[in-house]
């Protein structure tokens with residue numbers, strides 16, 4: 376899936392998501408924020424200038440967002456994304472109200488909307504994680520010129536002695552039976568069992 380498609384799931388199917396910011400002491404705080412619009416340039420949300428969330432947001436202009444849909448862990452997909460945010464003022468405010476008609480119940484008049492400010496998460500990276508199938512499926516994505524920082528583990532084939540230790544401890548059978556061994560990172564759950572058991576340190580942690 377493209378980043379745009381994944382962000383679209385966040386907006387259309389999940390919509391109410393959890394945003395993490397940090398407070399003035401540098402401590403994390405979460406709150407529920409709706410993803411109002413998405414496009415190839417990121418995602419858009421709004422808040423009111425009087426909120427503490429607004430203060431936390433404008434102090435750092437960086438957020439981490441998670442949302443999920445499903446009923447029960449093994450039927451759930453989750454999307455997490457984090458990145459840089461900017462205010463776009465009242466730009467796209469009318470479009471947000473058109474596409475999210477419930478907003479008119481919360482802010483019924485033009486006057487009451489004066490406190491609202493629209494923000495764009497314009498550069499970020501994230502992950503789509505599908506636990507509705509086993510092994511789970513995960514996909515990293517980025518947008519706005521951000522690079523994807525690969526996480527998880529990889530096998531250094533120069534060092535691997537093909538002993539099968541890693542394969543025997545992988546709970547989701549993501550390591551190839553064939554030599555050179557490879558980890559299928561799209562299904563890996565990052566438990567680190569392979570890393571810990573490898574007798575020659577051929578399994579490397581990515582950061």
Ligand SMILES: Cc1cc2nc3c(=O)[nH]c(=O)nc-3n(C[C@H](O)[C@H](O)[C@H](O)COP(=O)(O)O)c2cc1C
Nearest residue numbers: 391406407408409410420421422423426427428429
């Ligand atoms: C389903 C749901 C959606 C919400 N969406 C938004 C939103 O899009 N923007 C917003 O500012 N607050 C939204 N809120 C309210 C915030 O979650 C709430 O104001 C926040 O927890 C307050 O944080 P603060 O006191 O730190 O500012 C929503 C609340 C719920 C329950």
